[in-house]
Structure formats: C-alpha cells, structure tokens
Amino acid sequence: MIEIKGITKTYRAGSEIFKAVDNVSLSIGKGELMSIVGHSGSGKTTLLSLIGGLTRPDSGTVVIGGTDLWSISDDELSAFRNRRINFVFQFASLIPTLTALENVMLPTAFGKWDGNVAAKAEELLGMVGLGDKINNYPSQLSGGQQRRVAIARAFINDPEIVLADEPTGDLDEETEADIFQLFHRFNSEKGVTFIIVTHNKELAAKTRRQVRMVHGVMGES
Numbered sequence: 346m347i348e349i350k351g352i353t354k355t356y357r358a359g360s361e362i363f364k365a366v367d368n369v370s371l372s373i374g375k376g377e378l379m380s381i382v383g384h385s386g387s388g389k390t391t392l393l394s395l396i397g398g399l400t401r402p403d404s405g406t407v408v409i410g411g412t413d414l415w416s417i418s419d420d421e422l423s424a425f426r427n428r429r430i431n432f433v434f435q436f437a438s439l440i441p442t443l444t445a446l447e448n449v450m451l452p453t454a455f456g457k458w459d460g461n462v463a464a465k466a467e468e469l470l471g472m473v474g475l476g477d478k479i480n481n482y483p484s485q486l487s488g489g490q491q492r493r494v495a496i497a498r499a500f501i502n503d504p505e506i507v508l509a510d511e512p513t514g515d516l517d518e519e520t521e522a523d524i525f526q527l528f529h530r531f532n533s534e535k536g537v538t539f540i541i542v543t544h545n546k547e548l549a550a551k552t553r554r555q556v557r558m559v560h561g562v563m564g565e566s
C-alpha cells in the first residue's frame with residue numbers, strides 16, 4: 346500500500362550538498378509492522394517524514410494507497426495525512442492545561458467530545474497502563490507516562506499508518522517493551538501498518554521486517 350520509488354532528499358550547507366536520504370525504494374504492505382534502525386544521522390527521521398508526506402523529496406515518488414502524495418494539492422495532502430497517517434515523534438508534546446484524557450481526545454473533531462470519544466480515550470489510556478491517571482495533568486505525570494499518553498493519542502482516530510520516530514527512546518526497558526507489545530497488538534487486531542524507527546536492536550529484531558539506514562542508503566537486514 347506504500348510504494349516508495351527512488352526518493353532522495355538533499356540538504357545544502359553553504360556550498361556542500363548533503364544527501365540525507367539517497368535513492369531509497371521501499372514497498373510496504375498493508376498491515377505490515379517494520380522497523381528502521383541505523384546510527385544517528387543516517388537519515389531515519391528524514392525518511393520517515395518523506396514517507397509521511399511532511400517533507401517533499403527532491404526526486405522520486407511516494408504513493409500511498411494509489412495516491413501520489415506530491416501530485417495532489419497542499420490542502421488535499423494535509424487532509425490525506427490527517428485521515429490516514431499518525432506520527433509518534435521523539436518528543437511527546439502534550440497540552441499542559443489539558444488532562445491526560447483530554448489530551449488523548451484532542452485530535453478528534455472539536456466539539457464532538459461525546460461519551461464515545463471519552464470512553465475510547467479511556468480505553469486507550471488503560472491499554473498504555475494509565476487507567477488510573479486519566480485526570481492527571483502532564484505536570485503530574487513522569488516523562489515516560491507523558492510519552493504513553495502521546496502514544497494513546499496517536500490511536501484515537503483509527504489511523505491506517507503509524508510512523509513512529511524512536512517512540513520509546515527515553516523510557517525504561519520494561520515500558521519500552523510494553524509499548525512495542527501494544528504496537529504489535531494494534532497491528533494484529535486492527536491491521537494498522539507500523540513503521541518504527543528504533544535504537545533498540547532487541548525490539549527491532551522482534552518485528553517481522555527490519556531495514557537499516559547507512560549514510561542515507563537503505564539495506565534490508
């Protein structure tokens with residue numbers, strides 16, 4: 346469902362041209378769960394943002410479910426992203442004046458916070474182990490707990506694709522493994538497609554498919 350052909354992204358620093366992602370092609374089936382590993386600076390974050398239509402490649406194409414992301418208008422692209430893709434970034438950013446529950450409900454349409462949305466948000470918080478903290482504000486949660494709220498939030502709109510950039514980087518090993526288990530569960534129960542950038546080789550090894558980035562170039566591993 347995701348067809349990436351020959352994408353390249355270069356950055357310019359003065360007269361230097363730097364290829365952060367170099368001619369990467371990748372085909373990802375619906376319902377796949379894969380990991381991307383690689384050293385810092387190897388182009389993982391850039392690749393994820395290219396896949397998710399946040400960054401335009403200098404060359405090559407990204408086609409998701411038959412839609413060529415860069416052949417549609419900006420408005421169509423942002424609507425496409427909102428509907429189908431969710432990002433879990435390295436740094437959780439929660440709204441400090443909203444409770445954990447409200448933060449999870451936030452991506453749903455404003456003004457539609459009915460009982461169903463609240464029940465779903467509560468269920469998601471339970472799944473990430475925060476069933477007893479739903480009314481806590483971010484300042485009343487540890488860093489790891491805030492990250493888990495952000496992860497619960499990523500699932501409120503039933504995304505088809507989740508792009509996660511080192512989502513568990515700053516969590517303890519046990520919580521990290523729990524979150525990965527959760528990803529596997531959403532993958533098998535709801536058919537969500539996952540692309541997860543991680544430093545944790547053990548957890549990457551448990552995903553069905555792994556690719557490695559080396560200086561912007563991709564290889565299957």
Ligand SMILES: Nc1ncnc2c1ncn2[C@@H]1O[C@H](COP(=O)(O)OP(=O)(O)O)[C@@H](O)[C@H]1O
Pocket residue numbers: 356357365383384385386387388389390391392
């Ligand atoms: N906006 C930018 N401008 C210039 N260089 C960038 C920019 N974003 C990333 N880079 C460079 O591209 C390379 C890949 O970065 P990144 O995709 O963040 O790697 P990773 O996520 O694997 O650590 C790095 O050398 C980084 O310095």
Ligand SMILES: [Mg+2]
Pocket residue numbers: 389390391510
């Ligand atoms: Mg990165």
